[in-house]
Amino acid sequence: MANPFGACWVAFLGTFEPRDLRGEPKWYGTLFNKADFVLSSFAAWSVLALSESAVRSGDPFGVLAQLAAAGFAFALVNNGLSLMANSLKTGTPISRVWALSVSKIAIGLVSQLPLGWLMAEVADKVGQWAAVLFMIPLLLARYSFSKYTETRDLFYGTVSALSQAIDAKDGFTRGHADRVSRIAGAIAREHGLSEKEIEQIELAGLLHDIGKIGVEDRILMKPARLEDDEQELMRRHPIYGASILEPSTALRPLVPIVLHHHENFDGTGYPEGLKGDDIPIGSRILLVADTYEAMTSDRIYRKAPGHEKAMEQLNKYKGTQFDPKVVRALQTCIQRRGPTSFEVSDLPPINYETLAELRRRLAREPLVRDAHAS
8 A cells, every 4th residue: 555544554554353342351351452563554554664675676575574574563563562562461471471372373374474465466467356255265364363362261161160179078178289380380481490380280280189089078178187097098088089080181281290290309298209309390490389389378286387487498409398498499489589479369258158067067957968868
């Protein structure tokens, strides 16, 4: 186009969707999205205009370089603004937003560049009506992307539901997995791990105690410290958890982390007695996060020892029970963010009857118990 206004109008009007009319997202979200596309289109047009004199007519390599430069400008502005907006909205580092969203669809985004050029050529050489035929593959690509987003949301929803399955049994440790996951993610990031590894560790944090489903309720919900034989049975929960996760292709990478999250750094842990670097880094991080969370949260049989006591114990046993590097990473996180930084939780309030409460009520109301049984 001879001027940028045509391209900007196409970007503004051509990106409206039915969900915009439904108020999904809110009006300011829609306004931001349109502004993002307009600015991205203006950037791409500017690159084309500035490079026009440098490209000779009929030079295919020059045209390809020009298209690549324009596509890069569009992607840089479009994705840059989106990443910053999502990062500010969610409080998530830009690198994490990139790793968990844009990087997954980068190939699809890049493929739109030659497709857009082809549509322009067809419209110019054949007629604008012919460009309409490209709407079919574009709509299919859009549909596939929306399904990817829905599947990802469903996956995380399922993981969240699984992580709360144990909590629903008694309610006394509710939010434990959520806090362990956030603490472990912070430690992993401080440790310098990749965003993919951090995501796996956070997911493992949510599911690290899922094996307790296989532990008898008399042990799991005992309102006192466990006896030796009961502790031995409780120690089987990492094995149960690994067994539960193993059949799922999506959750299988978490199996080693969950299986070994009670291995001690000196080899005295369980279930396999691994030592030092033989223990997966995710498991070493989870052990520290799990211990810190347990000592800074109340339990049915005791009050929380607190942050100072927790750090004292972690430092006392680093090198024997805990990886010293992981403990130092946690200390750095807490020094930077404060000991209360992991207390905020988005979990909704308990508005259901926990399993323990249901059992006590049924024990007091035989008739109700019989009605439930029937």
